[in-house]
Every structure is written in structure tokens, then in C-alpha cells.
Amino acid sequence: MNEWALYGFTLGAAAAALGLLFIRDVFHAALALLACLLCMAAIFILVAAEFLAVTQILIYAGGIIVVVIFGIMLTTRLAGKPESAPSRNRWLALASGGGLFFLLARIVVQTNYIQPAPAENSGYIRQLGVLLFTQYSYAFELAGLLLLVSLVAASFRAISKIRPHA
Numbered sequence: 001m002n003e004w005a006l007y008g009f010t011l012g013a014a015a016a017a018l019g020l021l022f023i024r025d026v027f028h029a030a031l032a033l034l035a036c037l038l039c040m041a042a043i044f045i046l047v048a049a050e051f052l053a054v055t056q057i058l059i060y061a062g063g064i065i066v067v068v069i070f071g072i073m074l075t076t077r078l079a080g081k082p083e084s085a086p087s088r089n090r091w092l093a094l095a096s097g098g099g100l101f102f103l104l105a106r107i108v109v110q111t112n113y114i115q116p117a118p119a120e121n122s123g124y125i126r127q128l129g130v131l132l133f134t135q136y137s138y139a140f141e142l143a144g145l146l147l148l149v150s151l152v153a154a155s156f157r158a159i160s161k162i163r164p165h166a
Helices: 002-022 026-046 050-079 090-110 124-133 137-162
Strands: none
Touching: 002 026, 002 090, 026 050, 050 137, 124 137
């Protein structure tokens, strides 16, 4: 069952990544990227890399995609028309991505995977989590606040350049 779920999420990530090549609307492309990132997080969970999965969801799916969608919505509202990104190199990207896929698939098939023994000192991730949420939590909150203020300032600056008296 676990193996089929891994194959399913792998196909979902590949389909979302291929969707990025053919989707012309930038907002829908950002949603396809979000789907790809969430499928990758699910793959990390299935291969017992929970820390990477949580990091993938918090940083990429939760943070960067929200900023991208916010930027798309802001530029669409200011310009008054939906944002579209035409792609002229679609077939070149599909061919190079397909070649890379077959190269990686060949490597995966030919590799002998050895299951490592469980480490005795596996509490490092727990200690890292405790440190991040206790001793270093103010630094992360301050960095998040700084990013939010800079995003709002950039959006007001963009509005003032388009409408000088706004």
C-alpha cells in the first residue's frame, strides 16, 4: 500500500510539473506549483523524512506560494487584465524534462538501495524543534514580520508608481 501511494504522489508531482509547461494563466500555474510541492511533501512523509516534509509545507507551500499568489493578484488588479505568460520554448522544455526524467529513472532502477540501521542518537530533530520553538522563536517571528512589512511597502510603492496621487 505504501509503495502504491509513493507511485501515486510521484505521478501527481510529475503531472503538476508538466502542467506548469502548458498552463498559460500565471495564477493557475502557481496553483499547479503548489500541487507539485504538496505532492513532494507527501513523498517526503512516505520515505520517513518528516522534517523535510514539514519544511516543504511551511516554507515553500505555505510561504513562497502565498507571496507569489499575492503578487499575481496585486499586479492583475493594478493592470486591470489577467496575467498570462506565453511560452515559446514549450517543446524544448518538454524534451529536456523528458530526457532528464529517463536519465533519473535509469539511475533509480539501477541503484541498489540498502536500508540503514536506525541511528542511536535520533533525538537531534526533536532537540532542533524544541530550540526553534523556544530559544529562537523570536528571531523567526521578527523575520516573518520584516518580510510582511517589506511586502506591504513594495505593494504601496507599486500602487504609487501607477497612480501618483493614490
